[in-house]
Amino acid sequence: MLSWQHQARTVSICSTAGRLKNVAFTGQAEQLEVLAARRRGESDLAWQGGNWFLIATCEIAEAALNAHPMSFLGVDLGIVNIAVTSDGARHCGRRVNRKRESDRNLRSKLQPKNTKSAKRRAKKQASKEARRNKDINHKISKQIVAEDERTGRGIALETLTGMRERARLRKPQRTTLHSWPFAQLGSFIAYKAKRAGVPVVYIDPAYTSQEGSKCHHTARGNRPSQACFSCRVCGFVDHADHDACHNIRQRGWMAWVCGAQSTAPELTLIA
Structure with missing residues (x-):
């Protein structure tokens, strides 16, 4: 009371x-x-x-939904960069990953000790890491939504369900993928977009990283490396994350044209 x-x-x-x-x-x-x-x-x-x-x-009233977006911004979630947009913006990257690797090394040293002080320090470190990750996700989502609100566009995201199960990565990359709260980032983008009236659509993520955004030829051989995309048919070359973003943007626009409504979930904002 x-x-x-x-x-x-x-x-x-x-x-x-x-x-x-x-x-x-x-x-x-x-x-x-x-x-x-x-x-x-x-x-x-x-x-x-x-x-x-x-x-x-x-309780904050929702803004009127922009029912006629000029286009969509594709957002690709990944490992080297947590989020990359079809505008070419990269959010976070190697510096954050180095800090995450340092946190994992500290946990691996503390866990075998199994002492009260080690457990106490590990718990404190985990809480600190969670707060830092949450802060980064808030900043990323705020920048993405603000840019779309300013330009009158919508946001296209990959469906996050089963993201970890779909990924086929080496062990170090799997550790990096599993340690980042991508679902939290997606929910932050969704509720911030809902507040700003920005439409959000989710698209099927299948083959977005193997499809050429120019000729739409899809093949595993289009990805000679993790960072490089090179189409075997038309010769288009780009950074793999950028190419995936453009595919997500195009699929998002087609989903909207075909009648998809904003799929931002009903959320209660806690201040």
């Missing part, structure tokens, strides 16, 4: 030891603005990592 004083940025909380008054709270400017205007229902007081967090639920 609590009451909010938004102007003073304080709350009054009822506790077992009596009522605690003038307890200060803070947040980013845009978060405080949303909190003051959109807060609904109950709030939760949580103790996490040695800090108290006051978690409030806010």
Whole structure:
């Protein structure tokens, strides 16, 4: 049980030891603005990592869906770069992967020790890694949605279901793939797009990395290496991720023309 004083940025909380008054709270400017205007229902007081967090639920009205997008932006999720767009933008990459590899090496050293201190450190490290990954996913999704909202386009994504089962990779690459929360990134893009009125469609990911975006010839031999795409028929050469993005963009546009509606799931935004 609590009451909010938004102007003073304080709350009054009822506790077992009596009522605690003038307890200060803070947040980013845009978060405080949303909190003051959109807060609904109950709030939760949580103790996490040695800090108290006051978690409030806010109801935000959806923006009107852009029913006539000018085109679509294809987004390819991968290993070397977490996300690559058909505009040529690359989100994260080798520096983040080096940090992820360092985290895995630290875990592999701590796990065999099996001591209380090692377990405590491993738990702390896992929490830190999860927060960092979540922050990166938020930044990537925010940039993608903001660019589409500005240009009046929609977003085309691969269906994420079964992504790990479909991948045929070497062991080090499998470890990298399994350690990144791609489903979280997809959900962040979906709910941010829903807030901005940007349409989202999911397409069948089959052969997007083996299909030529120019002549649409599909063959395994079109991928001589992980990073290179070279069409055996028309000779088109491009970075493999860029070629896949263009295929995703084209499939997304065709799905929309054929009557696909935005497939962004119903989500409740927690501030």
